[in-house]
Amino acid sequence: xxxxxxxxxxxxxxxxxxxxxxxxxxxxxxxxxxxxxxxxxxxxxxxxxxxxxxxxxxxxxxxxxxxxxxxxxxxxxxxxxxxxxxxxxxxxxxxxxxxxxxxxxxxxxxxxxxxxxxxxxxxxxxxxxxxxxxxxxxxxxxxxxxxxxxxxxxxxxxxxxxxxxxxxxxxxxxxxxxxxxxxxxxxxxxxxxxxxxxxxxxxxxxxxxxxxxxxxxxxxxxxxxxxxxxxxxxxxxxxxxxxxxxxxxxxxxxxxxxxxxxxxxxxxxxxxxxxxxxxxxxxxxxxxxxxxxxxxxxxxxxxxxxxxxxxxxxxxxxxxxxxxxxxxxxxxxxxxxxxxxxxxxxxxxxxxxxxxxxxxxxxxxxxxxxxxxxxxxxxxxxxxxxxxxxxxxxxxxxxxxxxxxxxxxxxxxxxxxxxx
Amino acid sequence: xxxxxxxxxxxxxxxxxxxxxxxxxxxxxxxxxxxxxxxxxxxxxxxxxxxxxxxxxxxxxxxxxxxxxxxxxxxxxxxxxxxxxxxxxxxxxxxxxxxxxxxxxxxxxxxxxxxxxxxxxxxxxxxxxxxxxxxxxxxxxxxxxxxxxxxxxxxxxxxxxxxxxxxxxxxxxxxxxxxxxxxxxxxxxxxxxxxxxxxxxxxxxxxxxxxxxxxxxxxxxxxxxxxxxxxxxxxxxxxxxxxxxxxxxxxxxxxxxxxxxxxxxxxxxxxxxxxxxxxxxxxxxxxxxxxxxxxxxxxxxxxxxxxxxxxxxxxxxxxxxxxxxxxxxxxxxxxxxxxxxxxxxxxxxxxxxxxx
Numbered sequence: 001x002x003x004x005x006x007x008x009x010x011x012x013x014x015x016x017x018x019x020x021x022x023x024x025x026x027x028x029x030x031x032x033x034x035x036x037x038x039x040x041x042x043x044x045x046x047x048x049x050x051x052x053x054x055x056x057x058x059x060x061x062x063x064x065x066x067x068x069x070x071x072x073x074x075x076x077x078x079x080x081x082x083x084x085x086x087x088x089x090x091x092x093x094x095x096x097x098x099x100x101x102x103x104x105x106x107x108x109x110x111x112x113x114x115x116x117x118x119x120x121x122x123x124x125x126x127x128x129x130x131x132x133x134x135x136x137x138x139x140x141x142x143x144x145x146x147x148x149x150x151x152x153x154x155x156x157x158x159x160x161x162x163x164x165x166x167x168x169x170x171x172x173x174x175x176x177x178x179x180x181x182x183x184x185x186x187x188x189x190x191x192x193x194x195x196x197x198x199x200x201x202x203x204x205x206x207x208x209x210x211x212x213x214x215x216x217x218x219x220x221x222x223x224x225x226x227x228x229x230x231x232x233x234x235x236x237x238x239x240x241x242x243x244x245x246x247x248x249x250x251x252x253x254x255x256x257x258x259x260x261x262x263x264x265x266x267x268x269x270x271x272x273x274x275x276x277x278x279x280x281x282x283x284x285x286x287x288x289x290x291x292x293x294x295x296x297x298x299x300x301x302x303x304x305x306x307x308x309x310x311x312x313x314x315x316x317x318x319x320x321x322x323x324x325x326x327x328x329x330x331x332x333x334x335x336x337x338x339x340x341x342x343x344x345x346x347x348x349x350x351x352x353x354x355x356x357x358x359x360x361x362x363x364x365x366x367x368x369x370x371x372x373x374x375x376x377x378x379x380x381x382x383x384x385x386x387x388x389x390x391x392x393x394x395x396x397x398x399x400x401x402x403x404x405x406x407x408x409x410x411x412x413x414x415x416x417x418x419x420x
Numbered sequence: 421x422x423x424x425x426x427x428x429x430x431x432x433x434x435x436x437x438x439x440x441x442x443x444x445x446x447x448x449x450x451x452x453x454x455x456x457x458x459x460x461x462x463x464x465x466x467x468x469x470x471x472x473x474x475x476x477x478x479x480x481x482x483x484x485x486x487x488x489x490x491x492x493x494x495x496x497x498x499x500x501x502x503x504x505x506x507x508x509x510x511x512x513x514x515x516x517x518x519x520x521x522x523x524x525x526x527x528x529x530x531x532x533x534x535x536x537x538x539x540x541x542x543x544x545x546x547x548x549x550x551x552x553x554x555x556x557x558x559x560x561x562x563x564x565x566x567x568x569x570x571x572x573x574x575x576x577x578x579x580x581x582x583x584x585x586x587x588x589x590x591x592x593x594x595x596x597x598x599x600x601x602x603x604x605x606x607x608x609x610x611x612x613x614x615x616x617x618x619x620x621x622x623x624x625x626x627x628x629x630x631x632x633x634x635x636x637x638x639x640x641x642x643x644x645x646x647x648x649x650x651x652x653x654x655x656x657x658x659x660x661x662x663x664x665x666x667x668x669x670x671x672x673x674x675x676x677x678x679x680x681x682x683x684x685x686x687x688x689x690x691x692x693x694x695x696x697x698x699x700x701x702x703x704x705x706x707x708x709x710x711x712x713x714x715x716x717x718x719x720x721x722x723x724x725x726x727x728x729x730x731x732x733x734x735x736x737x738x739x740x741x742x743x744x745x746x747x748x749x750x751x752x753x754x755x756x757x758x759x760x761x762x763x764x765x766x767x768x769x770x771x772x773x774x775x776x
Contacts, residue, residue, distance in 0.1 A: 017569030025483035051550035055672035067424035098435035105491035191431035
């Protein structure tokens with residue numbers, strides 16, 4: 001006889017209303033009597049209802065993994081297994097999606113088939129780090145499910161003190177604002193450090209994120225230890241005829257209020273003939289005017305990336321945004337990509353050697369100072385790395401003259417390098 | 421160990437085999453985009469190729485039947501290709517303009533709302549909660565579902581001054597991240613310690629080190645090595661709970677919900693900003709958290725009413741000022757809004773600039 005559906009009066013209240021209901025989905029899985037997961041999902045619903053009743057969670061961690069890997073599986077054992085025995089083990093696979101989260105329906109169906117055979121039939125697209133979350137599998141089924149996912153071309157993501165799964169915006173695949181090849185960048189950075197992803201041994205988590213421009217659609221600045229964000233060095237591209245079309249359609253007040261005055265550095269003004277004047281030396285590449293007039297304005301042609309390091313959330317010294325460590329680098333040739341990957345590896349190496357246990361990159365930098373970090377990874381200081389120079393005098397400057405010489409030497413070398 | 425297969429460490433999959441052929445063909449060659457209607461983006465490439473992206477909301481925690489239904493729809497209208505956004509919306513890439521309206525009708529009929537573009541309120545970013553997390557103070561799926569029911573109209577219309585990104589987090593680690601509005605658990609009582617378990621389960625020095633205010637110290641309790649908390653120092657953040665589950669921080673009554681506003685990830689116009697506390701003490705009222713929705717809607721109404729075009733929530737408040745925000749939202753201002761953690765000084769008004 002089939003196991004009875006649990007009574008779920010509280011969860012049932014999440015089936016009403018217009019937004020798609022996860023409860024309805026969970027019930028469908030629990031009622032798929034011909035599937036191996038139906039009983040597991042009945043008890044999962046039972047346990048979730050119990051959480052809603054008592055307002056507490058009942059999952060605990062533990063050890064569960066697949067052969068050859070130390071991470072990528074989130075072990076979940078129920079603390080109330082005596083009440084809900086069929087979902088006593090409900091582990092999650094974190095699986096890395098194709099860069100940019102592109103799928104064919106063919107591959108999605110294959111993923112569904114695997115998870116229907118070995119797991120619960122419940123999949124999240126995607127977790128907050130960007131993993132496909134295959135949620136709900138018993139310990140005994142882990143290896144078989146992974147073998148099939150892996151054979152299909154998918155690999156486990158990160159968990160614990162390790163390099164984590166990364167995200168790239170849609171970028172070059174479908175966005176004219178993209179300043180570089182986001183998908184290649186993301187794959188190059190992560191695939192070079194898979195050992196640190198699959199065998200967690202860093203002080204704490206380490207995240208890469210890749211956004212094609214300052215709109216930062218994957219929240220790289222704050223939500224990654226190593227953010228790569230697109231920008232450009234030359235002048236913004238302006239199509240004055242299209243600018244006029246926007247003006248004719250929307251009016252001069254609109255142009256002044258919504259474009260000109262909203263420039264954060266007053267780099268825009270309106271000429272007497274209603275063309276747009278751009279002070280490109282003052283422009284900070286924030287994207288606002290380009291977002292407003294998508295047909296008239298574009299990033300410049302000399303494009304590349306900015307690298308920021310150290311973004312993270314509260315624990316433990318408070319929120320940090322990533323800060324600039326590379327104001328601009330080209331990212332076009334194979335050598336450019338190699339240089340970026342090398343920088344990523346260097347930062348991870350420095351982090352592994354110098355961070356305290358459970359300290360994020362940003363906290364480590366906060367503790368040792370940005371300059372020591374830059375020296376550790378071999379980068380020169382640059383005024384684009386600060387909001388303003390120091391405001392207190394408590395600092396020793398024994399070798400000021402040497403540092404001035406260094407700056408002058410770099411300044412002299414720059415035009416020569418550009419000319420070569 | 422010969423019975424086990426060695427993993428192929430293939431890393432991040434190459435997206436090109438799964439990408440819509442027109443996206444693949446025009447990779448890096450796009451010229452401009454616009455939004456012909458809510459929920460639809462049109463991208464035009466340098467060679468004139470065009471694609472229409474239709475964006476729809478999902479429940480994120482999806483059963484295979486729902487995923488296959490979305491696949492059927494994509495096969496029929498979108499050449500068999502989709503992608504997902506960071507906020508768990510699904511995007512159908514349509515190469516034939518005639519199919520756009522048909523696809524939208526189909527999605528709406530199947531219960532997937534189309535929207536989330538431009539100045540709308542997009543899907544609430546989603547964590548795991550009671551469904552699968554080991555440390556959650558609340559559920560994520562339920563909070564998101566209940567809120568999105570309230571925000572259904574705002575998802576399907578572009579009526580806000582600028583885009584609104586709402587986040588939820590089931591503990592103070594805040595996996596949901598920064599948001600224009602963030603809905604986060606805020607514990608209000610120190611952890612209850614099960615002293616019988618600490619010695620066996622917890623690496624005590626690591627737990628001591630984890631505390632942001634040095635309130636935890638080793639102690640011998642009932643003859644067993646354990647930990648004790650200086651409850652006067654404790655800020656109830658719950659940081660000790662993940663490395664030491666016997667330090668139970670979650671409580672059905674004292675784990676409350678707080679609301680934060682003004683977080684922003686982009687460098688667009690203003691630099692990125694962290695969200696700021698505006699309301700706390702809301703009950704963890706499953707299954708639909710009406711008190712949370714009430715505060716969120718109140719903030720959104722004030723923003724919708726008073727924000728200027730392109731101002732994000734934080735930028736709007738930056739212009740009108742915090743006194744006016746508390747006035748317009750009707751939320752009380754208390755001593756707990758004044759920061760006293762590290763770096764708090766920069767949040768004080770060190771000027772004679774005041775608003776009345």
